[in-house]
Amino acid sequence: MWGDKTAEPKNPNPQQEALMKPKPSTEQPQRANPVSTVGRSVTIQGSLKSEEDIIIYGTFKGEVELKNNNLTIGKSGRLEANVFAKSIRIEGEVVGDFYANSVAVSKTGAIFGNIVSPRVTLEDGAKFKGSIDMDDKSINKKLGNGEGKLPESKPKLISTNNESKKDIAHSEQ
Amino acid sequence: MSFHPSRCLKIIREQLQDCSRAHVLDLAKVCNNNLQFLSQLNCKVYLSDIYDHLDLINSNQLQKLIISPDNTKFDLILCWDLLNYLTVPQLEILLQHLQRQSNENALLHFFIRDQANMPALPYTFRILENDNIQIDNQSNEETICPRHSLRKLKQLLMEFSSKQGSLLNNGLQEYIWIKNMSKGSRLDLLLS
Numbered sequence: 001m002w003g004d005k006t007a008e009p010k011n012p013n014p015q016q017e018a019l020m021k022p023k024p025s026t027e028q029p030q031r032a033n034p035v036s037t038v039g040r041s042v043t044i045q046g047s048l049k050s051e052e053d054i055i056i057y058g059t060f061k062g063e064v065e066l067k068n069n070n071l072t073i074g075k076s077g078r079l080e081a082n083v084f085a086k087s088i089r090i091e092g093e094v095v096g097d098f099y100a101n102s103v104a105v106s107k108t109g110a111i112f113g114n115i116v117s118p119r120v121t122l123e124d125g126a127k128f129k130g131s132i133d134m135d136d137k138s139i140n141k142k143l144g145n146g147e148g149k150l151p152e153s154k155p156k157l158i159s160t161n162n163e164s165k166k167d168i169a170h171s172e173q
Numbered sequence: 174m175s176f177h178p179s180r181c182l183k184i185i186r187e188q189l190q191d192c193s194r195a196h197v198l199d200l201a202k203v204c205n206n207n208l209q210f211l212s213q214l215n216c217k218v219y220l221s222d223i224y225d226h227l228d229l230i231n232s233n234q235l236q237k238l239i240i241s242p243d244n245t246k247f248d249l250i251l252c253w254d255l256l257n258y259l260t261v262p263q264l265e266i267l268l269q270h271l272q273r274q275s276n277e278n279a280l281l282h283f284f285i286r287d288q289a290n291m292p293a294l295p296y297t298f299r300i301l302e303n304d305n306i307q308i309d310n311q312s313n314e315e316t317i318c319p320r321h322s323l324r325k326l327k328q329l330l331m332e333f334s335s336k337q338g339s340l341l342n343n344g345l346q347e348y349i350w351i352k353n354m355s356k357g358s359r360l361d362l363l364l365s
Binding site for chain 1: 202208212215217219220222240
């Protein structure tokens with residue numbers, strides 16, 4: 001499951017295929033680190049810390065800390081968590097608060113929660129219910145003074161009730 | 174697709190530059206251009222595209238549609254084309270809620286239509302450079318326009334007053350209303 005690239009699901013979508021290969025881009029930093037993948041059929045609940053980039057195609061619920069690494073929630077990915085990462089790319093459905101140096105939301109992405117980041121990019125078609133804070137002071141307060149430094153205490157998840165999830169599911173239809 | 178200069182955007186920029194930390198509610202679909210415009214003005218942006226959930230606009234459900242953590246009050250509310258797609262009861266509920274959730278000197282930006290028919294889906298609006306707006310029609314089908322009057326809006330927004338209005342060449346009327354504008358404020362001087 002973890003760090004096992006052979007376990008990656010075969011995906012007909014070329015966009016997702018491309019994400020799984022290290023590739024220089026303006027949106028996503030070059031991946032010098034290995035990439036771990038959570039497959040489509042995998043469901044994880046708990047706390048995730050990693051020194052590798054992570055791609056989630058399955059379901060994750062809990063907390064995510066990637067101090068110096070990038071997180072991608074793939075098109076089939078479902079995430080319910082507070083996330084602290086170097087960069088975050090959202091293509092699936094997510095609920096929670098997201099702290100990063102950059103956040104990109106694709107047109108297939110659906111967010112119920114809050115983003116705190118100096119660089120946020122939203123593609124037309126993305127679903128979003130929540131707030132976006134790109135203020136430097138707020139970001140330093142949450143991420144610490146140094147880039148990528150994470151706070152000691154984590155904020156509460158803003159909403160994880162069933163109604164919220166229904167909203168996102170409904171808006172996808 | 175059409176392009177229009179917006180005098181209201183200039184007012185928004187002037188007003189928000191005076192705010193140390195403005196809270197902005199955008200009720201339209203996600204648009205990266207609009208987010209970047211607001212982020213340059215040091216705003217915290219709350220996005221709530223409620224068009225897909227108009228059936229939930231009633232007194233019990235509205236707070237699920239428009240999320241304002243810790244009872245945040247807004248300094249700018251962007252309604253864009255939304256009001257034209259609401260029934261009178263929905264309009265009453267939404268505007269009364271927005272009135273309660275807005276700070277003094279808050280700006281309310283919206284477009285009103287007064288033609289007999291309108292597109293079945295709201296226009297999308299994209300803020301461009303130099304206070305221009307790109308307007309896109311999302312539908313070739315038409316529906317009946319409710320033709321909400323400014324008089325009706327004023328009745329529902331007693332604490333707001335109309336300070337800028339202009340007619341675009343596609344027939345849309347663009348307005349910006351201000352809540353309890355304090356005499357002598359920078360915006361008051363700008364508009365006088």
